[in-house]
Amino acid sequence: MALRFQKCDVSHLEALVRIARETFVAAFEKDNDPKDFQDYVQKAFDPERIKRELKNKDSIFYFVYGYQELVGYFKLNVGDAQTDVHDANSLEIERIYVLEAHQGKNLGSLMLAKIQELVRELDKEYVWLGVWERNLGAIRFYQRHGFQKFGEHPYYIGRDRQTDWLLRLNVQ
Numbered sequence: 001m002a003l004r005f006q007k008c009d010v011s012h013l014e015a016l017v018r019i020a021r022e023t024f025v026a027a028f029e030k031d032n033d034p035k036d037f038q039d040y041v042q043k044a045f046d047p048e049r050i051k052r053e054l055k056n057k058d059s060i061f062y063f064v065y066g067y068q069e070l071v072g073y074f075k076l077n078v079g080d081a082q083t084d085v086h087d088a089n090s091l092e093i094e095r096i097y098v099l100e101a102h103q104g105k106n107l108g109s110l111m112l113a114k115i116q117e118l119v120r121e122l123d124k125e126y127v128w129l130g131v132w133e134r135n136l137g138a139i140r141f142y143q144r145h146g147f148q149k150f151g152e153h154p155y156y157i158g159r160d161r162q163t164d165w166l167l168r169l170n171v172q
Contacts, residue, residue: 023097036158130164
């Protein structure tokens with residue numbers, strides 16, 4: 001299946017906020033304290049915050065279309081926008097999500113292939129991401145695609161301190 005990728009800009013703000021909230025809630029709401037989770041979602045996916053991120057030259061959002069409809073999105077960071085590593089030779093996948101109705105259709109693999117293409121275009125050596133240590137399905141997915149654990153960092157959902165595994169894939 002061929003996917004179509006569209007780089008987002010501020011004109012896509014409303015749709016981006018909607019899909020970002022929907023996919024994050026579907027993925028993690030059931031595993032978190034309701035109050036902490038709702039507070040986090042309100043802050044992380046606040047339209048003004050997303051608008052600032054869209055305007056940041058070091059952050060790149062893409063919509064992913066398949067089946068003639070929006071099926072997912074991803075957010076990449078380079079330079080100072082990276083949340084942890086801050087290596088000029090790296091690109092961070094901060095977010096990569098597929099709508100629940102389209103999961104299990106190999107879309108994540110196709111999205112990773114596109115991201116690796118972008119890594120090469122941007123002349124970066126590797127791509128990295130953080131994934132919740134309890135998200136075992138995602139960890140297995142990334143490991144199947146060659147990502148390897150190189151560290152950990154704390155990640156907060158409200159007051160709840162969680163641990164993300166840092167995973168890396170050399171591309172160049």
